[in-house]
Amino acid sequence: MPTTAVHPEQILKELANLWVDLGKEDAAKSSNGVIRACSMTLLIATAGDEDAESASETAAELMRQHPGRAISLRFQPDVIDVLDSRVYARCWMPYGQHQQLCSEQIEISASMDRIPDVYSAVLGLSVPDLPVMLWVKTASLLFRREFDPLLRMARTVIIDSSQIAEPTVALQRVQELIASGWRMKDLNWARLTIWREAIAQVFEQDSWRELIPSIDEVTLSHRGSDIATDACYMASWLASRLPAAKVKFVNAADTLNEGLQAVAISAGVRQASVTATDPERLTVEIDGMYHQMLMPPRTDEALLHEELSILGKDCSFEQSLANALIYTQ
Amino acid sequence: MPGDNPFLDPQRFERRIEPCIIVIFGANGDLTKRKLVPALYRLAYERRLPPGFAIVGVSRTKLSDDDFRGKMRESVQEFLENSPFDETLWQEFARGLYYESGDIGDAASFEVLGKRLDAIGTERGTGGNVLFYLSTQPSQYAPAAAGLGKAGLSKQDKGWRRLIIEKPFGHDQQSAKALEVALHQHFEEQQLYRIDHYLGKETVQNILAFRFGNPIFEPLWNRNYINHVQITAAESIGVEGRGAYYQEAGALRDMIQNHLLQVMATVTMEPSAVFESSAVRDERAKLLRSIRIWKPEEVMQNTVAGQYGPASIGGTSVPGFRQEANVSPTSMTDTFAAATFFVENWRWADVPFYIRTGKRMPKRVTDIAIRFNSVPHSLFKTITDGEQVETARPNVLVLRIQPEEGISLRFSSKQPGAGMTLRPVSMDFNYGSSFGVRTPAAYETLLLDAMLGDATLYTRQDMVEASWSVVQPILNEWSARKDDVFPNYDAGTWGPKTSDEMLARRGHTWRVP
Ligand SMILES: NC(=O)c1ccc[n+]([C@@H]2O[C@H](COP(=O)([O-])OP(=O)(O)OC[C@H]3O[C@@H](n4cnc5c(N)ncnc54)[C@H](OP(=O)(O)O)[C@@H]3O)[C@@H](O)[C@H]2O)c1
Numbered sequence: 001m002p003t004t005a006v007h008p009e010q011i012l013k014e015l016a017n018l019w020v021d022l023g024k025e026d027a028a029k030s031s032n033g034v035i036r037a038c039s040m041t042l043l044i045a046t047a048g049d050e051d052a053e054s055a056s057e058t059a060a061e062l063m064r065q066h067p068g069r070a071i072s073l074r075f076q077p078d079v080i081d082v083l084d085s086r087v088y089a090r091c092w093m094p095y096g097q098h099q100q101l102c103s104e105q106i107e108i109s110a111s112m113d114r115i116p117d118v119y120s121a122v123l124g125l126s127v128p129d130l131p132v133m134l135w136v137k138t139a140s141l142l143f144r145r146e147f148d149p150l151l152r153m154a155r156t157v158i159i160d161s162s163q164i165a166e167p168t169v170a171l172q173r174v175q176e177l178i179a180s181g182w183r184m185k186d187l188n189w190a191r192l193t194i195w196r197e198a199i200a201q202v203f204e205q206d207s208w209r210e211l212i213p214s215i216d217e218v219t220l221s222h223r224g225s226d227i228a229t230d231a232c233y234m235a236s237w238l239a240s241r242l243p244a245a246k247v248k249f250v251n252a253a254d255t256l257n258e259g260l261q262a263v264a265i266s267a268g269v270r271q272a273s274v275t276a277t278d279p280e281r282l283t284v285e286i287d288g289m290y291h292q293m294l295m296p297p298r299t300d301e302a303l304l305h306e307e308l309s310i311l312g313k314d315c316s317f318e319q320s321l322a323n324a325l326i327y328t329q
Numbered sequence: 330m331p332g333d334n335p336f337l338d339p340q341r342f343e344r345r346i347e348p349c350i351i352v353i354f355g356a357n358g359d360l361t362k363r364k365l366v367p368a369l370y371r372l373a374y375e376r377r378l379p380p381g382f383a384i385v386g387v388s389r390t391k392l393s394d395d396d397f398r399g400k401m402r403e404s405v406q407e408f409l410e411n412s413p414f415d416e417t418l419w420q421e422f423a424r425g426l427y428y429e430s431g432d433i434g435d436a437a438s439f440e441v442l443g444k445r446l447d448a449i450g451t452e453r454g455t456g457g458n459v460l461f462y463l464s465t466q467p468s469q470y471a472p473a474a475a476g477l478g479k480a481g482l483s484k485q486d487k488g489w490r491r492l493i494i495e496k497p498f499g500h501d502q503q504s505a506k507a508l509e510v511a512l513h514q515h516f517e518e519q520q521l522y523r524i525d526h527y528l529g530k531e532t533v534q535n536i537l538a539f540r541f542g543n544p545i546f547e548p549l550w551n552r553n554y555i556n557h558v559q560i561t562a563a564e565s566i567g568v569e570g571r572g573a574y575y576q577e578a579g580a581l582r583d584m585i586q587n588h589l590l591q592v593m594a595t596v597t598m599e600p601s602a603v604f605e606s607s608a609v610r611d612e613r614a615k616l617l618r619s620i621r622i623w624k625p626e627e628v629m630q631n632t633v634a635g636q637y638g639p640a641s642i643g644g645t646s647v648p649g650f651r652q653e654a655n656v657s658p659t660s661m662t663d664t665f666a667a668a669t670f671f672v673e674n675w676r677w678a679d680v681p682f683y684i685r686t687g688k689r690m691p692k693r694v695t696d697i698a699i700r701f702n703s704v705p706h707s708l709f710k711t712i713t714d715g716e717q718v719e720t721a722r723p724n725v726l727v728l729r730i731q732p733e734e735g736i737s738l739r740f741s742s743k744q745p746g747a748g749m750t751l752r753p754v755s756m757d758f759n760y761g762s763s764f765g766v767r768t769p770a771a772y773e774t775l776l777l778d779a780m781l782g783d784a785t786l787y788t789r790q791d792m793v794e795a796s797w798s799v800v801q802p803i804l805n806e807w808s809a810r811k812d813d814v815f816p817n818y819d820a821g822t823w824g825p826k827t828s829d830e831m832l833a834r835r836g837h838t839w840r841v842p
Contacts, residue, residue, distance in 0.1 A: 193341050197376065200336035204345040204379060205454075209334060241335045281417070284380060289454065291380030292421050306341070316338045 006085045006108055006117065008124030014087045015104055022089060038103075040068040040133055040308075041126040043154060045147070047075045047138040054300075055137040056105065060090045061301045063103035066308050069127050073118060073150070074109045075141065082111040083118070112146050119149050131156065133308065137300075139163040142173055151182065158307055160187040160300075161229040162259070168328045170229055174321060185310075187303040188230045188259075189317050195234065195260060198274040198284045198293055202265070205286065211267045218245045221252040221261040230259045232324040233317075238263075240319060247327070258298070346780040348381040349458035349488070350449060352442070354433060354473055355465035356386025356397070360495070362404040365464060368772035370405045373422045374412055377777060381453040383425040387442065389432050397428035410770065425453065433465065433473045439480035446482070457488025460779055463495065470494055471511035478515025485520070493522040493779055496587050497578065498788070501804060502797040509790050522779045523788040527588040529771030529778075532734040533595060534786070536697075537609075539728070539736065541600045546726075549701070550676075556723065557681045557835075558596065559698045560589055561842050563690035567637070567647065567820070568664075572655035575688075580666035581634070581807070584686040586800040590617060591788065593682055596697055596728070597672055606785040610792070617795035621671040628806035630834070635665030635825040637689045638816030647689065647820045661815060664688040667828045668803065669835075681835055685828060689820040694842045695730040709741075709751045720751040725840070734768075735759040 044059055046052040052074040059070040076082055085108045106125060110118045126132050134154035141147045142159060151157060157177060164170035174184050203209050218238050222231040227249055235247045245265075252261035257276035264273040270287060277283045282293045296302060337344060351369070353361050372378050386397050402423065406414050429445050431438030450457060459482070463473050474492065477483050483490050492512070499505025512521060527533055540546060549555070562584055568575045575583065591613070598616040601608035623631055638649040651658045665687030671679065700723055707719040725739040736758045741751040778786055817825040823839065832838055 193338075194376075196336065196338060197342040200334060200338070200342065201345055201379065203334045203336045204347060206456075209332065212335075286380060289380060292417060293376050294374065294415065294418060310340050314340060316340070 006083055006121040008121050011085055011087055011106055011121075011125060015106070018087060018089050018104065022091065038068050038127055038130065039066055040131045042066070042068055042070045043073060043122065043126075043132065043134045043150075044070060045073045045075065045134065045136045045138065045141050045150065047077050047141055049074075051138045055135070056107070058300045058304065059105065060103075062304055062308075063090060065305050067103045068130070069125075070103065070105045071122060071125060072105060072107045073122075074107065075115075075138075076109065076111050079111045080113050082109060083114045084109045085121075112144070115146050115149060119153065122150075122153055126153070131311075133158065135159075135304065139170075143169075151177070154182075156183040156185065158185040158187065158304065160303075162188045162191075164229075167226065167229045167232060168325065171232065171321065171325050171328065175325070178318065178321070183313065184321075185307040185314065186229070186233075186317070186321075187300065187307065188228070189233055189320070190303040190306045191259060191298060192230055192234055192237075193306065194282060194293065194295055195263065195274060196237065198282050199238070199263065199265075201284060201291075202272045202274075202286050208270075208272065208286070211270060212242060213244060215242045215245045215265055215267040217248065217264075217266050218242065219248045219250060219262075219264040221250050221263075223252055223257070223259060223261060225251060227327060227329065228259060229324070232327040233320045234260060234263065235327040236323040237316065237320040238265075240323065249327075343377065344781060346377065346379050346382070346777070347458055347488075348379045348453065348455045349460060349780055350383045350385060350446060350453070350455050351460045351462060351776075351780075352385045352387060352446070353462045353464055354387045354469070355463065356428065357388035357390050357392075358464055360464045361386065362400070363408050364770075364772045365462065365776070366401045367405050367408045367410070368770055368776055370409065370419070370422055371412060371770070371773055372777060374415065374418060381425075381455055383427060383449050383453045383455060385442075385445065385449065386426070386428045387431050387438075389430060391430045392428045394427050398423045398426050401426060433469045433476060436476060436479060439476040439482060443480050443482055455488070457486075458490075459488070460491045460493065462493045467495075467497055467500075470508060474512050474515050483515045483520065489520075489782065490516075491520050491522055491779060491782070492516050493524055495524050497582060498523055498587070498793045499797065500577070500582070502794075502801040505793055505797050509793075518790060519784075521790070522784060523790075523793065524775055525587050525591055525786075525788045526771040526775065527730075528591055528595075528786040528788070529775040530730060531768040531771075531774070532728070532730045533592060535734070536592075536595050536728055540596075547600075552676065552678055552680050554701055555680055556700045556702045557683065557837055558593075558700065559840060560593060560596075560682065560684045560696075561698075561839075562589055562686040562695040563693060563823075563842070564688050565690060565693045567689050568650070568653050568656070570654065572653045575664075576656050576660055576662050579634075579663040580686050580688070581663055581668075581800060581803060585666055585668065585684055586796050587788070589684050589686060590620070590796045590799065591792070592697065592730070593620075593670065593684065594792075596699075597677055597682075599676075604785075606783055609785050610789050614789060614791045614795060616672065617792050617799070619672050619674045619677075620795075620799045621673050622798055623802050625802060625806055628803055629810075631669040631831065632803050632807075633665070633667040633825060633828045633831050634663040634807050635667075635687065635818045635828065636660070636662065636815035637664050637687075637818055637820045640819035640821050642821035649816050649820065650688075651816070663807070665690075665818060665824045665828070667824065667831060669831060670799070681837070683832060683837070683839070685824060685839070687818075687824050690823060691821055692842075693732060696842055697728040697730070698840055698842075699726040699728075700837075700840075701725070709749050711750050722751070722753045733759060 044055045046055050056072050087106050089104050108118055132154045133156045135158040136142050139159050161170040174186060178184050220231050220234055239247055257279055262273060262275040272286045275283050280295050282295060284291045353365060427449060429442055431442060446459060463470055499508050594613045594616040598612040601612045636650050639652060640647060650656060650664050651660055667685035670682040703723045704721050709720045710717045711720050721741045727737045729735045738756045739753050742754045744750040744752045775786060
């Protein structure tokens with residue numbers, strides 16, 4: 001039966017009972033007990049069942065590397081006066097270990113009109129002394145006024161700008177939030193890491209670093225007719241490091257990868273490029289020599305893991321974001 | 330010289346290695362196949378190796394490049410841990426694998442090798458950077474260094490040249506010195522990388538993070554609060570086919586002289602001002618030089634040698650050391666060694682450090698237990714056999730290095746129910762399960778560091794000398810003794826009784842890890 005209120009203390013008590021039960025269950029199986037690990041509170045905001053289900057799966061997977069309390073906020077935009085909660089734990093046995101590792105999840109379902117109540121409940125539910133992260137899985141929530149109070153719960157907000165149809169709108173909103181003091185993270189920036197790493201590799205050679213002032217052209221091939229946020233970030237990142245380069249965008253004929261397809265850098269006769277040769281591989285060409293790089297997995301979980309591993313300010317991202325807007329069209 | 334690479338993002342991806350060649354001497358051997366090439370393949374998988382990276386294997390056996398590639402492919406498939414084998418990646422990795430047959434004792438081999446390196450360097454664009462790895466018997470170290478030097482291969486005029494050697498660094502103090510002289514004839518100290526694979530272990534590095542990243546422990550980390558420290562490195566296996574080698578070495582040389590004294594130094598050294606190779610190594614070296622050197626008459630009171638005899642472990646009978654293959658039936662080699670050490674400085678004066686290591690112990694475990702002082706005044710007593718006994722037990726902090734890396738703290742808690750009886754409980758941090766990610770194998774970390782030119786985790790000549798100064802007097806007394814009767818402990822036990830007696834003299838007992 002749905003309740004119309006959520007009581008943090010009740011939820012915490014349920015969680016405590018859950019741990020006692022897990023401990024007993026485990027003792028009955030005569031293994032070595034469960035470990036309760038915690039490094040953060042992760043709030044996950046979704047609207048719609050599909051996002052909610054996949055986000056909850058992702059959070060469970062993520063807990064292996066970033067154990068903590070996950071609070072899943074499932075908003076139901078089309079109804080009113082709904083507020084409900086449940087708690088559960090996810091446990092697994094890490095490979096080669098004898099102890100189960102468990103992490104707790106709290107799920108709160110609410111209609112948008114109950115956001116103030118969700119806010120006050122979550123205040124009592126976040127783990128003391130540890131960081132609170134907010135992953136806005138359904139990016140459209142960021143553009144709803146009613147959602148604003150929830151942003152106040154976290155200092156770090158994670159979004160995926162590739163979900164927002166209009167890159168200009170997406171980049172503007174991220175810039176606005178940074179200007180208001182939030183630490184923003186964009187999964188679409190994390191998708192570029194392997195590309196940036198490949199490009200950095202080109203410039204590990206002294207002869208390519210010497211060429212930096214004379215690199216006059218960079219060509220970015222991307223998928224689709226619009227220049228998505230990842231291509232804008234890449235252009236901005238490259239332009240700030242290659243003072244004489246003109247950045248050109250071309251629409252890739254064959255697309256093997258989501259988003260970016262290739263980056264080509266030229267300085268007169270010297271050429272280097274990074275190309276997605278299949279969905280799992282990049283080929284780096286430096287002066288006619290080829291080298292393959294395996295693409296790491298691009299699941300939400302892998303991208304979130306990367307973002308959550310950076311605890312302080314992400315200077316490269318913020319710098320690239322600052323000038324990314326000029327490339328949107 | 331162009332400046333730093335502006336495209337690096339240390340928050341996301343690590344510094345890249347400059348294109349280079351690794352030359353492995355002893356490429357036909359066990360270490361190459363089990364550890365080195367799988368570690369290098371794994372680094373390629375992690376995208377840590379530069380394009381153009383090449384490996385040249387050198388051994389006496391005649392093999393073609395393709396034979397060598399085939400052999401290494403089998404090894405990688407067999408010994409690669411925790412990662413899949415990727416065919417396309419292998420193809421590319423294998424293109425950078427070469428083989429050159431040659432004998433370390435033959436000067437002409439180095440001339441041929443030099444030409445081969447020039448050709449491969451041009452083909453792969455490695456710019457003269459070469460890392461030589463001596464994965465051969467220690468007797469080959471000096472001839473290999475001389476061969477390289479005489480052929481001009483240690484000169485750094487085109488790119489860098491580095492030389493990695495594996496322990497043991499000498500068989501005793503004198504041979505360690507002789508090895509140093511031989512190496513320094515052709516290589517500068519900065520070009521030498523002496524592997525102590527213990528220092529490459531993630532958890533040994535974590536000791537530094539734990540000590541110097543958490544200010545709550547540092548005020549307690551001294552003689553005022555710490556009663557004594559026990560370091561245990563136990564193996565459940567015997568000598569496993571390495572009988573001939575082990576017979577020459579023994580537990581004291583094989584484990585304490587290098588690994589365990591380094592671990593002890595990591596636990597006890599002062600913080601360096603910066604986390605940089607020479608600063609960290611200076612502190613480690615300083616600590617090693619502060620260990621009290623036993624006088625001949627003190628050795629037997631403070632050290633114990635042991636050798637296992639045959640026993641039945643859980644219904645399976647296992648041979649004693651003297652019954653193992655390639656071991657003399659009258660061997661006097663120590664398969665167990667324990668020692669008490671003191672560090673002579675303000676922080677550690679009078680705190681005993683007990684170190685023990687052995688083969689055929691009840692289980693495989695390496696840990697460091699820091700035993701804090703007892704409560705200064707008893708409050709929580711219970712009556713046992715008519716006597717009042719304090720129930721608060723001293724705190725013990727255990728830094729576990731293997732197999733389940735982690736940290737646990739034992740403290741006292743009230744037993745539930747009536748009365749005020751305390752019982753010890755343990756607060757446990759498990760490195761592997763708190764971070765579900767794979768930790769790199771020691772050889773991956775160490776090879777990567779050598780290619781990057783970072784020697785923080787490598788041993789330096791002054792450390793080698795300092796630890797030989799500590800160990801040599803013990804070896805001298807042990808070799809002089811006639812009356813000792815080996816075997817003196819059964820396989821599957823925690824060592825000889827004399828080891829317990831050594832601690833009992835100072836009122837302590839070994840914990841059971
Ligand atoms: N194995 C381990 O797990 C391990 C662990 C820690 C440290 N270590 C140390 O690592 C080093 C290598 O160990 P390992 O077990 O690989 O030794 P190994 O199996 O004996 O291999 C050494 C290889 O060197 C080659 N070799 C011998 N004499 C040579 C010469 N004159 N010129 C050129 N090549 C020669 C041999 O191949 P050819 O017959 O084809 O010449 C042999 O296969 C040793 O110092 C050992 O103490 C080994």
